[in-house]
Amino acid sequence: MSHLDQSKIRNFCIVAHIDHGKSTLADRIIEKTGTLTEREMKAQVLDNMDIERERGITIKSQAVRIIYNAKDGEEYIFNLIDTPGHVDFNYEVSRSLACCEGAILIVDASQGVEAQTLANCYLAIDHNLEVFPVINKIDLPSADPDRVKKEVEDVIGIPAEDAPLISAKNGINIEDVLEKIVTDVPAPTGDPEAPFKALIFDSIYDSYKGVIIFVRVFDGNIRKGSRIKMFQTGTEVDVVEVGFFGAGQFIPCDEISAGMVGYITASLKDVRETKVGDTVTDAENPCSEALPGYKEAKPMVYCGIYPADGAHYQNLKDSLEKLQLNDAALSYEPETSQALGFGFRCGFLGLLHLEVIEERLEREFGLDIITTAPGVVYKVHKTDGTCFDLTNPSNLPDPSEIEYMEEPVVEAEIMVTSEFTGAIMKLCQERRGVYKSMEYMEENRVILKYDMPLNEIIYDFFDALKSRSRGYASFDYELKGYERSKLVKLDILINRESVDALSFIVFADSAYDRGRRMCEKLKKEIPRHLFEVPIQAAIGGKVIARETVKALRKDVLAKCYGGDISRKRKLLEKQKEGKKKMREIGSVEVPQSAFLAVLKLDDED
Amino acid sequence: MKKDLSIYIHIPFCLHKCVYCDFLSFAGRSISDQVRYVSAINNEIRLYKPFASRYLVKTIYFGGGTPSLIDESLIESMLETIRDTFEVDRFAEITIEANPGTLKYADLLQYREFGINRLSIGMQTADDELLKKLGRIHDFEGFEKCFQDARRAGFENISVDLMSGIPGQAIHSYVDTLTRVTELNPEHISSYSLQVEEGTPLANNAELLSEIPDESIDREMYAMTKRVLSASGYERYEFSNYAKPGYESRHNHVYWTGGEYIGLGTSAASLFKGERFTNIRDVEEYMQVLTEAGDEISNGTSPELLYEAAAKQLRTDITVMYVNNRMEEFMFLGLRLIKGVSRADFRSGVGNDLASVFGPVVNK
Numbered sequence: 001m002s003h004l005d006q007s008k009i010r011n012f013c014i015v016a017h018i019d020h021g022k023s024t025l026a027d028r029i030i031e032k033t034g035t036l037t038e039r040e041m042k043a044q045v046l047d048n049m050d051i052e053r054e055r056g057i058t059i060k061s062q063a064v065r066i067i068y069n070a071k072d073g074e075e076y077i078f079n080l081i082d083t084p085g086h087v088d089f090n091y092e093v094s095r096s097l098a099c100c101e102g103a104i105l106i107v108d109a110s111q112g113v114e115a116q117t118l119a120n121c122y123l124a125i126d127h128n129l130e131v132f133p134v135i136n137k138i139d140l141p142s143a144d145p146d147r148v149k150k151e152v153e154d155v156i157g158i159p160a161e162d163a164p165l166i167s168a169k170n171g172i173n174i175e176d177v178l179e180k181i182v183t184d185v186p187a188p189t190g191d192p193e194a195p196f197k198a199l200i201f202d203s204i205y206d207s208y209k210g211v212i213i214f215v216r217v218f219d220g221n222i223r224k225g226s227r228i229k230m231f232q233t234g235t236e237v238d239v240v241e242v243g244f245f246g247a248g249q250f251i252p253c254d255e256i257s258a259g260m261v262g263y264i265t266a267s268l269k270d271v272r273e274t275k276v277g278d279t280v281t282d283a284e285n286p287c288s289e290a291l292p293g294y295k296e297a298k299p300m301v302y303c304g305i306y307p308a309d310g311a312h313y314q315n316l317k318d319s320l321e322k323l324q325l326n327d328a329a330l331s332y333e334p335e336t337s338q339a340l341g342f343g344f345r346c347g348f349l350g351l352l353h354l355e356v357i358e359e360r361l362e363r364e365f366g367l368d369i370i371t372t373a374p375g376v377v378y379k380v381h382k383t384d385g386t387c388f389d390l391t392n393p394s395n396l397p398d399p400s401e402i403e404y405m406e407e408p409v410v411e412a413e414i415m416v417t418s419e420f421t422g423a424i425m426k427l428c429q430e431r432r433g434v435y436k437s438m439e440y441m442e443e444n445r446v447i448l449k450y451d452m453p454l455n456e457i458i459y460d461f462f463d464a465l466k467s468r469s470r471g472y473a474s475f476d477y478e479l480k481g482y483e484r485s486k487l488v489k490l491d492i493l494i495n496r497e498s499v500d501a502l503s504f505i506v507f508a509d510s511a512y513d514r515g516r517r518m519c520e521k522l523k524k525e526i527p528r529h530l531f532e533v534p535i536q537a538a539i540g541g542k543v544i545a546r547e548t549v550k551a552l553r554k555d556v557l558a559k560c561y562g563g564d565i566s567r568k569r570k571l572l573e574k575q576k577e578g579k580k581k582m583r584e585i586g587s588v589e590v591p592q593s594a595f596l597a598v599l600k601l602d603d604e605d
Numbered sequence: 606m607k608k609d610l611s612i613y614i615h616i617p618f619c620l621h622k623c624v625y626c627d628f629l630s631f632a633g634r635s636i637s638d639q640v641r642y643v644s645a646i647n648n649e650i651r652l653y654k655p656f657a658s659r660y661l662v663k664t665i666y667f668g669g670g671t672p673s674l675i676d677e678s679l680i681e682s683m684l685e686t687i688r689d690t691f692e693v694d695r696f697a698e699i700t701i702e703a704n705p706g707t708l709k710y711a712d713l714l715q716y717r718e719f720g721i722n723r724l725s726i727g728m729q730t731a732d733d734e735l736l737k738k739l740g741r742i743h744d745f746e747g748f749e750k751c752f753q754d755a756r757r758a759g760f761e762n763i764s765v766d767l768m769s770g771i772p773g774q775a776i777h778s779y780v781d782t783l784t785r786v787t788e789l790n791p792e793h794i795s796s797y798s799l800q801v802e803e804g805t806p807l808a809n810n811a812e813l814l815s816e817i818p819d820e821s822i823d824r825e826m827y828a829m830t831k832r833v834l835s836a837s838g839y840e841r842y843e844f845s846n847y848a849k850p851g852y853e854s855r856h857n858h859v860y861w862t863g864g865e866y867i868g869l870g871t872s873a874a875s876l877f878k879g880e881r882f883t884n885i886r887d888v889e890e891y892m893q894v895l896t897e898a899g900d901e902i903s904n905g906t907s908p909e910l911l912y913e914a915a916a917k918q919l920r921t922d923i924t925v926m927y928v929n930n931r932m933e934e935f936m937f938l939g940l941r942l943i944k945g946v947s948r949a950d951f952r953s954g955v956g957n958d959l960a961s962v963f964g965p966v967v968n969k
Contacts, residue, residue, distance in 0.1 A: 550820070558800050559845070560941060562613055562860050562874040566881055566922050568937065569930075
């Protein structure tokens, strides 16, 4: 194919709040453009990972090239780039956006504009994308397209008069969307003769091809046999194959050129050699500058992951290695715990990322793992003038060596129906939120802005938010920076032995409450032993909360005559089996469930 | 050298089922049933003829149910059959369990004549209200009279069964019970904390269940037992068993030290020739198998074959006592006794050295 006519290319993505129909619309667009027949479609074709299908959210960026024969008689090439919808993956979203010239903003016809509608839309606008709205789910009885159109204009400030009214589920009016893509999304305007310059917006590891990088070409072109270079890592490799994306498959071609979205394979072994957001150029004829906007993916949340059975340490190691092949944002390093043995300290973009990895380890790799309490990264300023990032509470130096500590703080934006404003403001206050602003969207919807410490959000803030607003609240956040804070390390002692895996950093004033709740939870999880088991929470050796698991005696004292002996034997056999699921901490048997239970300290009160 | 053997006989008949009882027992069975049952027991005894010569019977125990309910002549016939089949030690401990509501002085005299030298009477509590709650058929006065009758009849070894943690029982009531018992001065006292067993009337009675004293009171009561009884000269020799020196239950001791015993009758358990097993619970089936066996005995069928055949039909839950089983049991049963487990006994009983098997656990 000679250089493509860029004027017939449309690069766009779909942004929306969760569940507003992004993936369904993507499916319909693919269907309507004849790239796949209806029969060939499986539901939500772009999500080709099981987990994604279950959760209904897209985690990996995917792209697809489709051909559309427009009303004007011309053939257009659409490059649809699917983006993660979750706040944990903001950076990846922004790199995907950087590949596009336009974005379709889907808004649910009954739910209207929600927190992530706004967030994602602004993100798109900030990337200089042309955004046009589409009102979806008009088939629902509660749909109110006129109200929502007005909301879009008032709240977001983009024209919505001609917004297509569609039902992606039922395939209504999809044509209108396709036409709008032609008319409203600008064509790319790169220079096909300039040195090759492309943006990496994603990559995957394939066991045959090695690392496959997904790129948007801005200038120039690249073909098989050329030598490419990555700006960030300096890596140089020969191109083995280039091509573009059919739905769910790679379609090789001779070259990809300015304005196109496609892939490059080059016998790269390590996905870390290819950074999302990096610029690729021709090693023989490089471009002068990298594309803007590159950021190192920085983990926000850490936890320890240990094999439930120490014998499976190597399996865990291998599995993490494999996961990292496709997930450059996952970081891990070996660590040890007195309580749990050998394991890894893992870094994630957020709690969802952590949960997905946890699930994949358990499901895809069949591992039995124990995770310690997730925590954020704190900055510790020592008295000797040095400062370091604390990812594992066990590494906190003695208080006498600490000058002060800082914790990460985020800007949180919460959208809620007005009747719950008070309840949600109370929640934010409880979580040490600092009130910034409150705006009314219409008479009954409010946007609250709070600065909040990240460690107050990562556990169960989202769940608490939902339950206190009967599900109507939505929320988005962005890292603001680090702020000085009074923090302490809370230790948990079981039978007077400190269990390092249960330690965590907590805001000093919340320590008592948190310690008390953990002791209560643990009391329920730890089985009764032949002796009393004290469970204590302590700060620097000072016990601040305590519960006791009473000793059991009755069973031991029961009669044991001739006929009772075989019954007792059976009981012993059962106990032997049960012991296998326990961790021994000193003389106390602690079930795996105890470690997990204390992580979920819900706001039941 | 003959080996020691103990014999247990289960009599599953009662006048009325106590609410807490999970032993195999039936109320309302006719005399003819009882006669047939005992006949079956006698056949079961005879089945052991092939092995009897190797053993010396040291203890015999009639349990149930209510052994004292059936006609004394039936007890006599079982003892006779045992004596015909086995050699019984001159000083064997022969116990019968009794319910005060079913004993008359005359019966007690008869028991003495048959050679029964130990009586175990179920008292449970001195509190008549509580006795009613438990579904017992007697009151304290009835118990006292029974006790005095037993003494008159010449019983010099009497054991009394008590119970703590009864629904509605307060600590003072239990202490009162303990005091009254010590006043009567039996040689042996057992006191168990009430355990709610699945399938018993108590387990299905929410009201009664709610009246069961809570754990801390239960523990107080347990502590009280030792306090009151040791003040009156009773030594605690097992978790829940107390005796005047020399009057420990020799039969039960066998359970706790891995000795051999034959259990006769429905649901009876045995540890015999290296195997643990339990007899079936169905009374009709039991009687049928043994009536047939009895016919075969008369026909002159080989006793060894008969034994094997009957064993197959009567026994369930068979465990071969390999060394590791024996070692485990030696410990968890032996440690019930206050005297504990000695290395010497372990070695002679099991054959291995205690320290090398259980050392690490003991040190912990």
